[in-house]
Amino acid sequence: MNEQQLSNRLEKVASFIKKDAIVADIGSDHGYLPVFLVKQGIAKEAIAGEVNEGPLKAAATQVKRNGLEGKIKTKLGDGLKVLTGEKVDTVVIAGMGGPLISKILAEGNDYLQNVNRLILQPNIAADHIRRWLIENRWILLDEVIMNEDNHIYEILVAERGDPFVPYSADQDKELWLGPYLLKEKNKAFVEKWRKELQQLENIKEQLEKSTARNEATIARKELVCQKIKWLEEALS
DSSP states (O other): OOSSSOOHHHHHHHHTSOTTEEEEEETOTTOHHHHHHHHTTSEEEEEEEESSHHHHHHHHHHHHHTTOTTTEEEEEOSGGGGGTTOOOSEEEEEEEOHHHHHHHHHHTGGGGTTOOEEEEEESSOHHHHHHHHHHTTEEEEEEEEEEETTEEEEEEEEEEOOSOOOOOSOHHHHHHHOHHHHHHOOHHHHHHHHHHHHHHHHHHHHHHHOOOOOHHHHHHHHHHHHHHHHHHHHHO
């Protein structure tokens, strides 16, 4: 992967960025995505944000190598703090766990005042992000699940909007599995959740063998059984 040829995962992320957007890529690593977006004429300007000096220097090198110093800023900062003093309309956070992405959004919520689109690519636990979105008046517009190099990735696209939320009464299930992914049920979705179902069945078996009968164990078993039921319904 380089600034000329992104991974399939980042290409899909790029496909959700609107023409002439001003993009902040949080945790930009080598800066491949911002450079690609500007060179392809997708983004008008971009920020490559990094919390660590090493990746930031690598991103700065990419920007300079491509002659884009006037279009792309490389900024050192923790999470969304790199948006200080910037007018950005699109934020990308890719390649982290769902809980960490949610934490970055929660801690940096004040920096999102001018942002109208979020493109979030968690490696695990996307439900944490869906819950944050619904609690903070963002509308989930689209979702993608894909397999790349034997890793399953999800991409979530959200925009600001009214409090309407496209979830059914079965909200916990949809927050966990993804309302749009649950409707499509593509190959990657089935692959991911079949593995999860097997793991949950193993956990249930262990819990049933356990002699512990405390409140926490009973609650855990109930949750495991509920998730097994959801997956059996989704994969039937």
